[in-house]
Amino acid sequence: DSDPNPMRNAFSKYASYLNDLVLFLSVLVNEKRERVVKASRDVTMNSKKVIFQVHRISKNNKEEVLEKAEKDLAAVVDQYISRLVKELQGTDFWKLRRAYSPGVQEYVEAATLCNFCKTGALLNLDQINASLRPLSDPSVEPLQINVLDYLLGLADLTGELMRLAIGRISDGELEFAQKICSFVREIHRELMLIAPKMDDASDMKTKMDVMLQSVMKIENACFSVHVRGSEYIPFLGSEDTNFSLLGVPEIE
Amino acid sequence: DSDPNPMRNAFSKYASYLNDLVLFLSVLVNEKRERVVKASRDVTMNSKKVIFQVHRISKNNKEEVLEKAEKDLAAVVDQYISRLVKELQGTDFWKLRRAYSPGVQEYVEAATLCNFCKTGALLNLDQINASLRPLSDPSVEPLQINVLDYLLGLADLTGELMRLAIGRISDGELEFAQKICSFVREIHRELMLIAPKMDDASDMKTKMDVMLQSVMKIENACFSVHVRGSEYIPFLGSEDTNFSLLGVPEIE
Amino acid sequence: RSLEKQFQEFRHQLDDSGSLRERIRSVAADIESAARVMHSSLLLIHQSRSIPEVFKKAKALIGVLIELYGKLAEIMGERPGQYYRYHGDWRSETQTVVSLLAFMHWLETESLLLHAEAEEKLGLKSLEFGLDIEDYLVGICFMSNDLPRYVVNQVTAGNYDCPRKVLKFLTDVHAAFRMLNLRNDFLRKKFDGMKYDLRRVEEVHYDVKIRGLTMKGNSTEKQGNGGRS
Amino acid sequence: RSLEKQFQEFRHQLDDSGSLRERIRSVAADIESAARVMHSSLLLIHQSRSIPEVFKKAKALIGVLIELYGKLAEIMGERPGQYYRYHGDWRSETQTVVSLLAFMHWLETESLLLHAEAEEKLGLKSLEFGLDIEDYLVGICFMSNDLPRYVVNQVTAGNYDCPRKVLKFLTDVHAAFRMLNLRNDFLRKKFDGMKYDLRRVEEVHYDVKIRGLTMKGNSTEKQGNGGRS
Amino acid sequence: RSLEKQFQEFRHQLDDSGSLRERIRSVAADIESAARVMHSSLLLIHQSRSIPEVFKKAKALIGVLIELYGKLAEIMGERPGQYYRYHGDWRSETQTVVSLLAFMHWLETESLLLHAEAEEKLGLKSLEFGLDIEDYLVGICFMSNDLPRYVVNQVTAGNYDCPRKVLKFLTDVHAAFRMLNLRNDFLRKKFDGMKYDLRRVEEVHYDVKIRGLTMKGNSTEKQGNGGRS
Amino acid sequence: RSLEKQFQEFRHQLDDSGSLRERIRSVAADIESAARVMHSSLLLIHQSRSIPEVFKKAKALIGVLIELYGKLAEIMGERPGQYYRYHGDWRSETQTVVSLLAFMHWLETESLLLHAEAEEKLGLKSLEFGLDIEDYLVGICFMSNDLPRYVVNQVTAGNYDCPRKVLKFLTDVHAAFRMLNLRNDFLRKKFDGMKYDLRRVEEVHYDVKIRGLTMKGNSTEKQGNGGRS
Amino acid sequence: RSLEKQFQEFRHQLDDSGSLRERIRSVAADIESAARVMHSSLLLIHQSRSIPEVFKKAKALIGVLIELYGKLAEIMGERPGQYYRYHGDWRSETQTVVSLLAFMHWLETESLLLHAEAEEKLGLKSLEFGLDIEDYLVGICFMSNDLPRYVVNQVTAGNYDCPRKVLKFLTDVHAAFRMLNLRNDFLRKKFDGMKYDLRRVEEVHYDVKIRGLTMKGNSTEKQGNGGRS
Amino acid sequence: RSLEKQFQEFRHQLDDSGSLRERIRSVAADIESAARVMHSSLLLIHQSRSIPEVFKKAKALIGVLIELYGKLAEIMGERPGQYYRYHGDWRSETQTVVSLLAFMHWLETESLLLHAEAEEKLGLKSLEFGLDIEDYLVGICFMSNDLPRYVVNQVTAGNYDCPRKVLKFLTDVHAAFRMLNLRNDFLRKKFDGMKYDLRRVEEVHYDVKIRGLTMKGNSTEKQGNGGRS
Ligand SMILES: [Mn+2]
Ligand SMILES: [Mn+2]
Incomplete structure (x- = not known):
């Protein structure tokens, strides 16, 4: 195919230009x-x-x-x-x-x-x-x-914090759990205002739904510890001072 | 947590056994x-x-x-x-x-x-x-x-053969295209009998549907070349012997 | 032609492995069914029947299971090196079986059924056909899922010492699992669920402790199997 | 608190980039609209109107496009380095524009509009805001999709030499594309479609050739624009 | 021509079965509506209204249902042997009806509504048009789904003996179901859900028991229906 | 020609309704944004901030909403009889707004925000542009979805009387909804979800009641509840 | 109580609009059925039956349609200003009707059925209940979809002048549509499809022209309706 | 106890119908397999093998099918009146079988296989176990789906008269189907697809006709068409 027509030449010139640009693209990029x-x-x-x-x-x-x-x-x-x-x-x-x-x-x-x-x-x-x-x-x-990746990362963070909170409650660290709860609530509230403004708003929307689930899981866990603990508050502190609420170490 | 109870010991023995087995799994595998x-x-x-x-x-x-x-x-x-x-x-x-x-x-x-x-x-x-x-x-x-991977590969091959056939027809290589057509038909017929027997039969089923589409694309291309070619068969061969059907080279 | 010949051969091979799979599935269905009956009889434990009573039927079924796993091993023996080709067909059944055996083992010994013990109980000594480790671990997670219910029903029946023991056991198992480097897969998800079991058992333990029931309980209702309250 | 402050700042930044995007989209919509009108006027070529007549309106619109791309370049100038953040918002419009320019270019010169020429036509000289190469290539594919229809209508109008020329052109473009190492993506798919355009043009060329119309055609209906038959 | 004749005949048959289906659906819609009202009135039980008060309206609706099933039986009587052809059109309505009847039956008798009793209540005595067993069983599962909520609300209202009774009932029903070899279908899935109901009732029973409320409860608030607390 | 004339006219009409829709959508976006800020500030209620504190910002936003609905009414006033043609463009925003207003109303008055009250709050008095009943009802369902979370957090904050009140309210709303014959559509689906809210609130009430917290709570703990016990 | 009163009122309103919708749907189903029969009889045109023969049945059905639209108008007359609330329930049926009328109109007059003419044919003169412009336009697109098939079958039957006429018609209609700024919706999608119809008709025209069939055709088979070849 | 007795009885019934279903499914799998082999051998028709050659294997398989349907009839004979209860388990297999038989029938006789003929071919004479009309109709639709491919390959093989015949056949079948009032279900969807087959065959016919191949074909080329021109 060595026909000497100008267009094909132009294109092969173009193609060698692609060696600079397109191959740059396809190889380099x-x-x-x-x-x-x-x-x-x-x-x-x-x-x-x-x-x-x-x-x-x-x-x-x-x-x-x-x-x-x-x-x-x-x-x-x-x-x-x-x-x-x-x-x-x-x-x-x-x-x-x-x-x-x-x-x-x-x-x-x-x-x-x-x-x-x-x-x-x-x-x-x-x-x-x-x-x-x-x-x-x-x-x-x-x-x-960039801001977007940071925020998307934060959105996932709340899921990890939820797992952490559930673990902390099992371990008796109620205050830590409550701290996580407030922190996650705050992130959720702030992200709620930001979510629709993001470049990938629809991804973020699903993440927000998952996040709300996480918040509520923590709240529900705090709730059940609270009602359980409230039940005998009058008796606690008198009899059994070192009985930390829902802590494991007391076994044995 | 250095309590010397037997169960925990058993388990840490078990866990060291996991260094042979589970970590073999998780690291090695x-x-x-x-x-x-x-x-x-x-x-x-x-x-x-x-x-x-x-x-x-x-x-x-x-x-x-x-x-x-x-x-x-x-x-x-x-x-x-x-x-x-x-x-x-x-x-x-x-x-x-x-x-x-x-x-x-x-x-x-x-x-x-x-x-x-x-x-x-x-x-x-x-x-x-x-x-x-x-x-x-x-x-x-x-x-x-194994047979399964071989057959799954063959199923995809028919798609590539379809692309090849379309290209060959554009290039005037009708016989080659027809050869591809018969070959693909044969593979399709054979795989049709085998498809439901495969381990991953449902994957294969979708591949079979795509394959039938490929077969028909080749057949349709052969058809349109054929009817186009048939139209002037009486005149062909007399006047214009080296005019290959739908071949590019004649331009210029 | 060689093409046709090849495909004919494939057809035979696949028919072959198809009928093998059929045989495997039939055995797996029998395992499933035996496990179901076994589970059914173990459920009586929640109604506070005595352990010997509950175990009688279950133990008989272990014999059935040994036989069935023997059949599986035999079938797989015909296809050396293809264990993992067909493994998916009896996985979930095996996980259930492990969970039941581990639960019985705990009831009897208050310790964890080890992997080697599980293999032994099922008569799997050969290297060719063993108990997949992930299946074993998933089975342990399944067992953990049943413990909160067990504890609740035991306390209801007056066995106030049960939560403490289960809590200790589950805490240890949980800690052991944390030593493993789990991939982000099915097993990991099952293990994540174990935390909720642990928490529920802790809550029951707390309920019992706070009311000072542990002391009473231990003396009067040692077995905790006085029939339904 | 720093947390709130940070999020407030983010809100401002995102509002900012949101309104930027709004501006971009508004320009992109104008480009789309100009391209649509341009396309509309170019469609008359299928009814065999003379090229100058067809081009009058279209050429005027190139001026509009230059202006609009100027606006885009200006907007992007405010955000150095973020070209590819917003690029998706005017991609498909630009591809259409390229296809129209390349079609006009072919009608005038019977040669391919090169990437640099396309940039020049659109007034994009700055390095900061150029014509993305993939967009250019997709545009060329789109142009190819219109050629079979063009050829059919030209032949109907008696311009029997057209298929030969278009076939030669398209064959060359197709060959040139094959030199590229395309990823398995949108562009590759578009390029794969070019084969069908090529085949259709060949068929028309064949139809014309087999009837010996090429010879006749060239002499009598040179322009092929004798109005609708 | 025979082709036309054949299709003409088809047309009649299809129109025929189409209008039959229409009639069936209209009756099924009425059953659905009656069941909805009945359900609505039974919901008051959760607000601790007295059983007679709650049942007044519901019982009246059973009459309506009998009439509607009578209509269905009549329609199906026109097509002997085609019960299962149209059965799908009133299935889910019937399952709901069974669940309501079984709940009422339990409230009155603290026993399970048997299949034969359900048929009788609905006036289905003929062999031709009976209550499909699977529909009956699904209905029982649906009833089970409502029990945890009932128990929770009864305890809230001070009826502390309720969990024990419901637990006994549900344990028996659950055990009976386990005897069946269920296919891997809708019914199986519904039954698998029953264990969550059982577990929840056990938990409520536990809550009541551990607090020693059972003793108090029995003496003072026997009926537990003193209006909303 | 008449064809061209017709399409020219269509062009005007379509452009017209297009720009109208643009204006509507712009207002709807503003409503969405205001509602979002309002929602975000109302979320502080879960952290037990006092009601006046929480309401300050939210109440200011109602003024914004009134203005925006005024704009919408004005736009629709230009097109008498076409309310339902464009209604879809602000539906879901309005449903959210209703849910927020109804939640605030309940916090203040412990009663349901009626349809007429909602219209009044939004400054919709004209007959031409009212609050669609289905939108109002969906809004109420949305509000119901938020109540379980509210109840849980109130109890955690020591407000033990809250579940009882919310339960009473939700039971009434649920009963009222059951009177309606809902089509099988979006509203029906939302309403079907309400029963889960009801169930969850019942469970919370149960948890509080069974522990005898309701009595204690009222007398000793008033923390974090500005105007309400 | 005001809550109950409100919901009672809602109930009436919802029932009201529910039964209205039922009535509308029943009429819409009749329209659909009439259009189906009409379409069926028009299909004979593809088998080259003579136009009068084909039209006899179709024309009779127009009378039926007028009556049905009259009913719809009457129903909507009861609800002034709510045309667009219920409009969705007869949209697609109307689009089909328009496409059939426009096809018949073209067969008779070789010109486009105008919007006003379509309204007149359906007896819609009142301002209150007209033919929605978008429905009209979608109907025209549907008609366009049938033209390629018509042209192919006409040429097969020897009517070689048909492609030229249809091409001219479709080119004009297509050009007229291009004047409109269509939103990115259903209509736009339908219109985008019209270019494929145009292309196909061009191809058929090309096939006929290149073979010199146009000349022959015109003289001998003017009507092209001599029965099946 | 009566509860246990009832469930015991259920167990028998469910096991019974379970094993029945197993038997049915096994036969249905055999039918599927026979139909698949039959289909595969019929595919040779696309490679222009002579009809007798193609039919040899296929006809042998009809014998197998008769036997299998005999088995099904026998099984269903054990359960009078329950045909439609299990019918779903062999539906789709039967539809495929009908499509193959109807295709063969057309090849031999150029006419539609009637319902009664299909029953006869499958040895279904008894009233108890017939061929469901909808299954028959779906089968015919499936056959129609194969015709365009057949026509294309026949023309490629030089059988130029084939399109005309198939078109006539398919037009008649399509017209006959249009007489039916189909519900909005699977059959309706399949039938809606038939118009694309019709259109494709029309196009092939057009391609052949416009090139004047029909005349040539009949006289000169008989290759590859054993018994049919
Ligand atoms: Mn993560
Ligand atoms: Mn590939």
Whole structure:
């Protein structure tokens, strides 16, 4: 097919131009996309491990468990987020967002969960982003988690907090559970106002429904502990001072 | 929690037993599963590339294109299937089937497609498995593709053959298209009898529906070439002998 | 032609494995049915019948189960290396069986039925056909789901010491599970549910404790099986 | 409290990007509307009106489009680096625009509108706001979809040389696309459809050729625009 | 022609069975409506109204139901052997009716409404048009679903003996059901749900028992129907 | 030509009703947004803030809503007789608004917000533009869905008399709804859901009652309940 | 009590509008049935029966339709201003009716049935109850969907001039529709489909033209209705 | 006790009808399998094998089917009046069988297989166990779905007269179906699909006719059509 017609020539010129651009797209971006997806998957898996570690918390091992979780979290940043950052460096964050968003969300979930357990407060987006800044080569734009991924991560956080609260109640840590309850309620109220404004509003809507379920699960658990505890309040404190409500340790 | 009760001890013994068994499961198998999934994904992607290469076929480049395709196919075996085989060696093929099945199916699709284009015949399962045997360490059981994956791959092959047939008709290669048509019809008829017997019969049922669509697409294309060609059969051959039906080359 | 010949052969192979599956399913249905009857008889425990009475029928059924698993093992013996091809056909039945055995074991010994013990009870000694570990673990979770109901009914029947024992047992089992590195799958979900069982048992324990019933209970109604109140 | 403050800030940011999106969508709707009118006037080509007549209105609309893309570029200029955040909101409109421009270009020059030419026609010179390559390629596929209809109507109107030209053009475009390494996505699907366009044009070419109409046609009905038959 | 003749005949037959179905559906709608009103009046039991008061309206509606089932039987009498062809059109209504009758029966007699009794109450004596067993069983399951709510509200109203009675009843019914080999269908699913009812009633019984309310309750608030607390 | 003339006229009419719809949707979006903020501030009731505190913001928003419904009424006034043509565009927003107003009304008066009262609160006095009855009823169902959560949190905050009051209210509303012959549609489905709310409130009431908390509660604990015990 | 009074009133209103809807639906079903028979008899046109023969039955049914629409108008007359509340219940039937009338009109006059003409044919002169414009337009789209089949069968029967006429007609209708700014709804989707009809008719026209059949056809088989070939 | 006695009796009845169903399903599976083999051999018709060759295997299978339906009839004979209770278990198999028989019948006789003929072919003469009319009709619709493919492949094989014949046949069948008042169910949906088959056959007929192939075909090409031109 070596016919020397100008249009085909133009197109093969065009095709070599594609070697700069389209192949840039399909090789560089497609393969970059693949690599980013893989890196994101690793971030997800290892963030999940951190979350799992936090759920190992119990009344007596709090410091120890959280210390380990924080160490693991730091490892996620050092090993996996940094790889993601390296892959993303110099490319358009928004163009590849779908490829890395799941990992980032899961990391947000893990980081905010650890922080809440330690400080009882919400880890801000600015704080997270500040902690990521050192990872990037200073010459290029650093990876900054965007508001959307942060909020989507927070939405999932409430599910983990619910699991945590149920566990804490079983462990007799009522105050901790109540603290979680207020915190989750507050996040729910704030996100309710924000949800419809997000770019992916319909995803967020389903997350909001799940979140309300989580809030109510915590409230119901607090309720049943409360009514059970209320029943004998007059007698408590006199007879049986060290009988903590619904705590396991008294067995034996 | 260092209480010295026998049950808990039993359980921690049990838990250390899990270091042999469950952690074997969760580390060895889960991580093995992960690795097998990844290897399978690579097999899929590179088999798809082979298929794509075959679709570059045209009237005048057949040998060249198929040679390249076969080389690529051999590379899939050498580089990716062999990795899969290495991962699977010594483990239960059926246990991890879900993890590697997609890759194997796609490889079957690519291998049978190449073979059909070259020889016009169906590459048998035995032939494929024979070609894989050298990859394995002779001491362990070699990877042998099972009937189910082979048949699922064949089912998808018919879709690729349909695309091929449409392309060949555009290129004036009617006979080739008709050959494809008979071949696909035959596969459809044979699979129709086998489909309900398969382990994953419901998956196969949807594939059968798609396959019938493919068969009919080829038949319809052959039909319209035929009626168009029939119209002037009396005049053809006399005037314009080298006017091949619906072939591109005559332009210019 | 070779194409037809190949497909003919496939047809035979698949017919073959189809009829194998049929045989497996038939055995699995028998296992299911035996487990159902066994479950039925164990349910009497909630009506505070005495353990020996409750166990009589159940124990007889273990013999049936051994036989049925023997059949399965035999069938699978015909197809070496294909255990996991057909495993899905008797999974959930086996999980139920494990849960029942583990519950009986607890009633008798107040300890957890270990994996090896479960295999032994079912006559599965051969390496070829064992009890899948995940099935065992799911079975334990199922057993846990039945404990709150058991505790509630025992307390109703006056057996006030029961919650303490079950709570201790369940706490230990729960702790043991937490040592495992569970994937995000069916087993993990079942295990997550165990927390609710634990909580419910704790609540009952609390109810009993706060009323000072534990002391009384232990002396007077040791067996807790005085018939229905 | 910092929590509330943070969320308040988010609310502002999202309101902000929401109103930005609103502005983008409004421009995109205008692009869509201009493209629709342009398409409408180009449709007259199927009724064999003369090219200059058909193009008059269409060309005027290119000016409108330049302006609208200018607006988009301006809006995106306010948000450096967020092109791909909002890109989805004007994608499909741009693909349609490309298909129309490429069709006009072919009618005038019988050659393919190149990516750079398309950008130029739309006044997109800045690096910040260019024509996404995939959008360009999808646009070319859309154009291809219209060619069979064009060829059929031209032949009906007596322009017998048209199929040959279109066939040559489409064959080249198709070959060029095959050089690309397309992912298995929307673009790939659109490209796969091009084969059917090619086949249909070939059929028409065949119909014309077999009847020896090509020779006649060229001399007598050069323009092929003698009004409706 | 024979083809036309055949379709003409089909037309008659289809029209025929169409109008039959229409008549059946109209009766079924009336049954549904009567059952709805009956249910509505039975709901007052949850507000601890006295049984006679609650039953007055409900009993009147049984008369209506008898009449409606009479109509159905008459219609089906026109088509011997086709009971099961049309049966689906009044199934779910009948299941609801059975559940209401069985609930009333329990309130009056503290025993299970038997199948034969249900048929009798509905005036179905003929062999041709009986109460399908599966419908009867589903109806019993539906009744079971209402019992936990009933027990909760009775206890709230001070009727502390109610849980014990209901528990005994439900345990017996549940045990009886377990004797059946149910297919894996709707009825099986409904029956599987019954264990949650049983569990809930057990919990309420537990709540009452552990607080020693059973003793008090029996003496002072025997009927437990002193209006809303 | 008459064809063209007709379509020109259609064009005007469609553009007209299109821009009308645009205006309606813009107002509806504002209603949605106001309702959302209102809902968010009412959620503080679950954290046991005092009613006046919770209501401050919400009450201000009612003024906004009145204004927005005024706008809607004005727009519809331009199209007499077409209320139901556009009604779908603000339906679901109105249902939410009704549910919020009814919840506030109950908190203040412990009675149901009547249809006429709702219209009045929203400044809808004109006959032309009223509150559709089905929208009102769906709104009431939505309110009912929020009550179980409210009751649970009130009890946790020590307000033990709340379940009794809510139960009475919900029982009455539920009974009133049962009088209606609802079609098999959205409203019917929503109403069918109400029975689960009722059941949940009954359970909470039961939990409180069985523990004898109702007596204690009233006298000793008034915390967190500004104007209400 | 005011609550009860309110719901009693609601009950009346809902029952009222329920029975109204029933009446409407019954008329709509009759319209559907008449349209079905009419369609059936028009189908004979595809078998090349003569127009008068085909129209005889169809025309008689127009009388039936006038009567039925009269009934609808009467019913809606009882509820001024609620046309659009119930409009959905006869929409799709009306669209079918319009498509049939427009097809007949084209067969007789080779021109488009105008909206006013359609209203007149159906006896809808009153302002209160007219033919909704969108329904009219959807009906025209439906008619367009039948034209390709008509053209194919006419050509098969030897009526070679038919494609030219239909093409001209459909081109005009299509162009007229393009003037409208359609919302992204059902009508828009239907209209988008019209281009495939146009394309198909163009193809048939092309087939006839390229074979020089147009000339022959016109002289010998003017009517093209000489029975089946 | 009467409760237990009742459930014991139920158990027998349910086991009974369960094993009956098992037997029916086993026969139905055999029918499905025979029909599948039959279908597969009939598919050779698309490869233009001669009818006798194609029919050889298929006809043998009719014998198998007769036997299987005999078994079904026998089983149902044990349960007079319960035909429609179990009918669902062999419905879809029977529909497939009818479609195959009707296709064969058309190939042999170019006429529709009547209901009575279908019954006869399957050896169903007894009144007790006939071929349900709706199943027969669905089967005919299924056959219709296969005709376009058949026609396309026949023309490709040079049998140019085939479209005309099939079109005539399908037009008649379609017209006959239109006489029926079908409910809005499965059959109606299947019948609605028949018009697409009709349309496709018309198109094929058109393609053949417009090229004047019908004349040629009949005289010159008889290849691949054993007994039919
Ligand atoms: Mn999570
Ligand atoms: Mn493929």
